Amino acid sequence: MTDSPRRRETGHHVSDRMVILDTASKVLYHSILVLALYFVLAGHNRPGGGFVSGLTVGAAVALRYVSGGAAAVRTTFRVPAHVILGAGLLLAAGTAFVPLLLGESILEHASATVHLPLFDSVKLNTVILFDVGVDLVVIGLVMMAFAAFGDDDAQPPSAERPPREHPATEHPAPEHTAPDDSRTVER
């Protein structure tokens, strides 16, 4: 689903691209990602956290959307958006679940202070895993939202194409209309 032709109808074809925007977004994109990384790491004790970090990555993705359209959003990460979302949910729910296996109560977390040569003492907390999970869920969702609502090139919805009222319904369905055992459903 990545090979969208150069987007003439929507004004994104080559001559329309704005040099300043393209250059600026190249610089900004990675800086914003670093900021997001800072947020998720700082989140336990200072302002920040998984959700904020996810939204920050969302802003970076939005920048890519402005300069390159939905196609640029799709190629942001190598992993499909729904996998990012699912992995995030898995990580978040998993960190809630693991303590149960260890005989603690749900969502229980552990922390440890380690001494590193350069950073002196660093407090590590397993909550970070939960935060990263939240982060990934938000990133996945933002990307799916852009893919679902921001794609003007998409064909008009046919009977086989899912509707767009919710990003989560959108993503991988088109490839799946002919499922595993050829029992295609017509409507």
Place this chain on the structure above:
Amino acid sequence: MNDFIPLVVIVPLLGAALCVVAARSRRVQRVVSLVALSSNVITAILLLVEVDDEGILVSQAGGWRVPIGITLTVDRLSAVMLVVSSLMLISVMVYAIGLGDEEQRFSAFHPIYLALAAGVSASFVTGDLFNLFVAFEMMLVASYVLLTLGGRRAQVRSGMTYVIISLIASTFFVTALALLYASTGTVNMAELADRIPDLPDGVRLGFSLLLVVVFGIKAGVFPLYFWLPDSYPTAPGAITAVFAGLLTKVGVYAIIRSQTLLFPPDDRQGSLLLVIAALTMVVGVLGALAQDDMRRILSFHVISQIGYMIFGLALFSLAGIAGAVFYVVHHIAVKTSLFLVAGLVEFRTGSGRLSNVGGLVRSAPAVALLFAFPALSLAGLPPFSGFIAKFALVDAGIDDGAYLVVVASLVASLLTVMSMTKIWLAVFWGDAEAASVDRRLRASRSPLLMSIATGFVVAISLALIVYADPVYDYAERAATELLEPAQYVEAVLGGDDR
């Protein structure tokens, strides 16, 4: 055992996550869903056994104590709701797999369905009002997607109504929470039960009414039901069954929980609820009589039946609440099975309109049988579970001298028989005029799986006849517990063993 409580929420969520990752393979998704949902059935049954032996179970998430942590509580009412709802969720999932269609076309079906399951379970186990709100939202957001899956015009139109009404209800809910927190400093239900009696009369009354309105919208009571018969019938086949069977009942559960636990006896909205109950019963069933579509008729019956549950609660007597609990259990099984049968009828004939179908008793006797049991039960004919439930309620009502409501409930029962007869006459008797419509649908689906799932749910409702005695005893024990909120408060605040 207390640590098992979170499993009913976390396992479906983990399942949902796996289903999202495995979006490309429907087979993996199916396995994950079925495993997660059956794990919920097992956990729920274990919890029920444990609760019935040991009393109320409490789990504090993260090991934080009451006002800070997330409190999960299971008492007898929650436990029985968990068992019934998890049984329905897995049956409907099996049915949906058999039906194919939306389940096959949309990779989002499984994750969203599991999120719905997590939301439903979370509403039953949560021990504080704010998390009840979170659970409601989880359930509602999932239901928005499931309701409009397929994106047909009618779906989106009625989906809008549903979304807007639900959002308004949620807004009220959050407002109520903010006000409660402002006046008591807590949203934990046990602590609220402790502190609400200290509030001035007017404030207590206001909260009590506000919560009735909020949960009343979700439950679909008179006059807040108007969104229900419009939106439910348009949902994809199997989904309607879960909506009708479970979602409104979560609202009923919340009304029962909030009225019995939070407010001292003189603040309970007994007489208001009685009036609401009577009107809900009668108006719902009158609406059903006017319809010409199986699913719409059944949706109106959902409303009518909610009236009976509210009726039992409104008496605030042991017999009344026990009757209401029994009624909820019976209703969930019966209503789910009726909607599943409606799906089977549509599947065989291509239409759910009474005027378009007929003669199924000859062409599909098994479907007719599957319809007959729950339909008679819904109408309240002996020896079916509906009779036992209604008998218990009427008996409790007479004891309390609520004669008018008793009469209303009997009239509503009679009208229910009438509209069930109407379905029976039109769908199962009569000429097989349109039985040829849409045969192509049949080739692609697996009716056996659908019938097995339906049969299973019908069997559960029939089991309620055989085991009426133990189930009713259990409902009585649950009611005793509900009428003594001190137990609940102590279990959460005092008997905190973590």
